[in-house]
Amino acid sequence: MQLIQNDPDLSAYLAADEVIDHEHPLVRETAGRLARAAEDSYAYARLAFEFVRDEIPHSQDAGDPRVTWRASDVLEQRTGICYAKAHALAALLRAEDIPTALCYQRFDVLHGLVAVRFNGAWHRQDPRGNKPGVDARFSLDGERLAFTPDPEFGEEDHPLLHARPHPAVLSALRAARDREHLWRTLPTEL
16 A cells, blocks of 8 residues: 655654644653664664553553543553554654654544654554554564454555544544543544
8 A cells, every 4th residue: 555645745744733742841751761772763663662552551451441642641641542542652753853644544443553754665553552363563564553454344544644633533532531432432434
């Protein structure tokens, strides 16, 4: 699948905003700690991915009722669903000047992940969190995502790379009183 930049200006995929708040002190501190353990930007990207995947539980898997959406809140509260975890990873990567996009897959509901740009190409990464049947890995040599859409069931990869969270996703996250409410209102389309 060919990934398509929604914004032709690569700097849009480095920007901070209300959601991907990579200028927040907690995001900067976390990024700095991870960067000190990495020998280069590739190693940093892998460490940031593994940190979000492994150290921030997916709230559904953990039974956590809290809903987070801002990257700094995800890092502080150590919880989030796929979208929130993607926001946190995007913030950590952008904090170290690695262009990062948000992207989506459609199953029964939308699933959120990121794409990082290395060597002139975009590479999708899924920090959702592993569990039995899910084994996502950081890879620049072929995708190792949590899920693979099955077109026979109407599932699909969306090729568009977003610099900011899709409004449907952000609206659902912001409006949710708790995870149970969010689960009933997750977007099914972009």
